[in-house]
Amino acid sequence: MGPLPIxxxxxxxxxxxxxxxxxxxxxxxxxxxxxxxxxxxxxALILSGASLYPLYQAxxxxxxxxxxxxxxxxxxxxxxxxxxxxxxxxxxxxxxGIAAAVYSTRYRESEGSDAEYYxxxxxxxxxxxxxxFSADFLTFFVFxxxxxxxxxxxxxxxxxxxxxxxxxxxxxxxxxxxxxSLLLGIALLYGxxxxxxxxxxxxxxxxxxxxxxxxxxxxxxLALILVGFGTKAAIVPFHTWLPDAHPAAPSPISAMLSGxxxxxxxxxxxxxxxxxxxxxxxxxxxxxxLLALLTMFTGNLLALMQDDLKRLLAFxxxxxxxxIVFGLATGTSDGLTGSLFHILNHALAKGLLxxxxxxxxxxxxxxRIRDLCGMAKQMPVLGTIFTLGMLAIAGLPGLNVxxxxxxxxxxxxxxxxxxxxxxxxxxxxxxxxYYLRTIQVIVVGxxxxxxxxxxxxxxxxxxxxxxxxxxxxxxxxxxxxFIRFASQAAATTWHxxxxxxxxxxxxxxx
Amino acid sequence: xxxxxxxxxxxxxxxxxxxxxxxxxxxxxxxxxxxxxDILSNAAHLMFIVFSSSAKPGFTQPLAHALVIISMAMDGxxxxxxxxxxxxxxxxxxxxxxxxxxxxxx
Numbered sequence: 001m002g003p004l005p006i007x008x009x010x011x012x013x014x015x016x017x018x019x020x021x022x023x024x025x026x027x028x029x030x031x032x033x034x035x036x037x038x039x040x041x042x043x044a045l046i047l048s049g050a051s052l053y054p055l056y057q058a059x060x061x062x063x064x065x066x067x068x069x070x071x072x073x074x075x076x077x078x079x080x081x082x083x084x085x086x087x088x089x090x091x092x093x094x095x096x097g098i099a100a101a102v103y104s105t106r107y108r109e110s111e112g113s114d115a116e117y118y119x120x121x122x123x124x125x126x127x128x129x130x131x132x133f134s135a136d137f138l139t140f141f142v143f144x145x146x147x148x149x150x151x152x153x154x155x156x157x158x159x160x161x162x163x164x165x166x167x168x169x170x171x172x173x174x175x176x177x178x179x180x181s182l183l184l185g186i187a188l189l190y191g192x193x194x195x196x197x198x199x200x201x202x203x204x205x206x207x208x209x210x211x212x213x214x215x216x217x218x219x220x221x222l223a224l225i226l227v228g229f230g231t232k233a234a235i236v237p238f239h240t241w242l243p244d245a246h247p248a249a250p251s252p253i254s255a256m257l258s259g260x261x262x263x264x265x266x267x268x269x270x271x272x273x274x275x276x277x278x279x280x281x282x283x284x285x286x287x288x289x290l291l292a293l294l295t296m297f298t299g300n301l302l303a304l305m306q307d308d309l310k311r312l313l314a315f316x317x318x319x320x321x322x323x324i325v326f327g328l329a330t331g332t333s334d335g336l337t338g339s340l341f342h343i344l345n346h347a348l349a350k351g352l353l354x355x356x357x358x359x360x361x362x363x364x365x366x367x368r369i370r371d372l373c374g375m376a377k378q379m380p381v382l383g384t385i386f387t388l389g390m391l392a393i394a395g396l397p398g399l400n401v402x403x404x405x406x407x408x409x410x411x412x413x414x415x416x417x418x419x420x421x422x423x424x425x426x427x428x429x430x431x432x433x434y435y436l437r438t439i440q441v442i443v444v445g446x447x448x449x450x451x452x453x454x455x456x457x458x459x460x461x462x463x464x465x466x467x468x469x470x471x472x473x474x475x476x477x478x479x480x481x482f483i484r485f486a487s488q489a490a491a492t493t494w495h496x497x498x499x500x501x502x503x504x505x506x507x508x509x510x
Numbered sequence: 511x512x513x514x515x516x517x518x519x520x521x522x523x524x525x526x527x528x529x530x531x532x533x534x535x536x537x538x539x540x541x542x543x544x545x546x547x548d549i550l551s552n553a554a555h556l557m558f559i560v561f562s563s564s565a566k567p568g569f570t571q572p573l574a575h576a577l578v579i580i581s582m583a584m585d586g587x588x589x590x591x592x593x594x595x596x597x598x599x600x601x602x603x604x605x606x607x608x609x610x611x612x613x614x615x616x
Contacts, residue, residue, distance in 0.1 A: 168595050187558050
C-alpha cells in the first residue's frame with residue numbers, strides 16, 4: 001500500500017479514525033448500545049498508546065519529521081516533527097485519556113449521548129497529541145483549535161444544570177479570545193519571516209541580528225503569543241476561566257483539562273520560547289519569572305479559602321502551572337527538565353485527584369469538603385487512593401511530585417535566582433496547609449450522614465485511579481528512568497538545536 | 511496600475527482589532543461577545559492575507575491563504591458552539607445579559 005493521502009503519524013491517525021468510528025459504532029449496534037461507543041473509544045485510545053512506543057524507539061535517536069507524500073521539505077510545507085518532548089506530551093494525554101474513558105463508562109451511566117461524548121474525548125486527545133507533534137504553525141493551530149472546541153463542548157456537556165452552561169460560555173469566550181491573540185501573533189511572525197515553519201522562523205530570527213524596528217515587532221508577536229498560551233495554561237491575569245470550568249465539567253473531563261489541556265498550553269509556551277524566541281530570552285525570562293510567581297501565589301492563596309473540593313483542586317492546578325513556568329523561566333536546561341518532569345507528575349497526581357473527587361461526587365452527590373467528612377472511613381480503598389494522591393501533590397518525599405519540585409528548586413538555585421526560589425519554596429510549603437487540611441477532614445473526621453449513606457463506587461472507576469496512584473508511587477520510588485527521559489527531552493529541545501539540525505536535509509521524508 | 515500600500519491594510523486590520531476588543535470588554539450582550547470574537551478573528555485573517563501578498567511584489571504566497579480558509583472553518587465551529595451555549599443560557603435565564611449569570615464566583 002502506498003503512503004496515505006493524509007498521514008499524521010500513527011497515534012493521531014488512530015485517534016481521528018476512532019473519533020469518526022465511535023458514533024458510527026453506536027448507531028450501527030442498537031443491541032450493544034452504549035457499550036459499542038465505549039469499547040470503540042477505549043480500543044482506539046489503547047491502540048494509539050501502543051503505537052506511540054515504536055515511535056518513541058525511532059525518535060530516541062533524533063527528531064523524526066513527517067512531510068506530506070511527494071513533497072519536498074521547504075519553508076512552505078506543513079509538517080510534523082516528533083521529538084522526545086512531543087512524545088512526553090502525547091503519552092500524558094493518551095494515558096489520561098484512557099483513564100478518563102474507562103472511568104466514564106460507569107461515571108456517566110445515567111446520562112445519554114455517549115457517542116458524542118466519546119467522540120469529543122477522542123478529538124480532544126488527538127488535538128493534544130497533534131499539538132505535541134506539529135512543527136509548523138498551520139498544523140499546530142489546527143490541532144490547537146480541535147482541542148479547544150472539543151473542550152468547550154465537553155465542559156458544558158451536562159447541560160441540564162446551570163453551572164456547566166455558564167462556565168462553558170465563560171471558558172469558550174475567554175479561550176476563543178486567547179486563541180485569536182495567538183493567531184495574531186502567528187500572523188506577525190508570518191509577516192516578519194514569510195514562513196510558518198518553526199525551524200525556518202527560528203533560523204530567520206537567529207540570522208537577523210535583530211534590527212531595531214523588527215525587534216519591536218518580535219516583542220509584540222512574543223507578547224501576543226504569550227497571551228494566547230497563557231490563557232490556555234491559566235497563567236495568572238488570564239486564569240479566571242479555570243476555577244469555573246474545572247468544577248463544572250464532568251469529573252473525567254476535569255482530569256483531562258487539568259492534566260492535559262493546560263499542560264498543552266504550557267507545552268506551547270516551552271516550545272515557542274525555546275525554539276523560536278530563544279534569541280529574546282533576556283526578555284521572556286524575567287517576564288515569565290514574574291508571571292510564574294504571581295500565578296503560584298494567586299493559586300495557593302485562593303485555594304486556601306475554598307470549601308468545594310473540585311474548586312480547591314482547580315486553584316491548586318493554577319499554582320502548579322506556576323511551578324512549571326518557573327522551571328522554564330530559570331533559563332537552564334535543568335529547569336526545563338524539572339518543568340517537563342513536573343508536567344508528567346502533576347498530570348498523574350492531579351488527574352488522580354479529580355477522578356477521586358468525581359468518585360466522591362458519584363457516591364454522595366456533593367463536592368463540599370465539609371460534607372465529605374470521614375469519607376475514608378466509609379470507603380477505605382478510595383480513601384487510601386485519595387490520601388496518596390493528596391500526599392503526592394503536597395510534595396511528600398518518596399512520591400513523584402517531590403522529585404520534580406526538587407529539580408525546579410535546584411535549577412532556580414543554580415541559576416542564582418535566590419529570592420524567587422525562596423518564594424517558590426514558601427509556596428510549596430503554603431500549599432501543604434490546604435492539602436493536609438483536606439486530608440484531615442476526609443480521613444480523620446467522623447462520617448457525616450451524607451457519607452454514611454454513600455453508594456459504593458464501581459470497580460471500573462476504581463481501576464484507573466488505582467493505576468494512576470500506582471504510577472505516582474512508582475515514579476516517586478524509582479524516578480531515574482523518568483528523569484533521564486525528561487532530561488533528554490529538555491536537552492534536545494533547548495536552543496531548538498534539534499529542529500535546526502534537521503533543517504538542511506529536511507530530516508526524514510516519508 | 512497603482513496598488514495601495516500595505517500600511518493601509520494593516521491600519522484597517524488594527525481598526526478591526528480595536529473595534530473587536532472594545533466590543534469584547536464593554537458589551538454585556540452575549541451575542542455581541544460572540545460577534546466580537548468573530549471580528550477579532552477576521553482582523554487576524556486580514557493580516558495574514560496582507561502579509562501573504564506583500565512579501566514579494568506580484569506574487570501571492572498560498573500558505574497564508576490555506577491557513578485563513580481553514581481558520582475560517584474553525585471559526586465557524588467556535589461560533590456555533592458559543593451560540594449553542596448562549597441559547598442554553600437564554601433558555602434558562604431569559605436574558606442575554608452576561609452579568610445576570612450569577613452562579614459563577616470569582
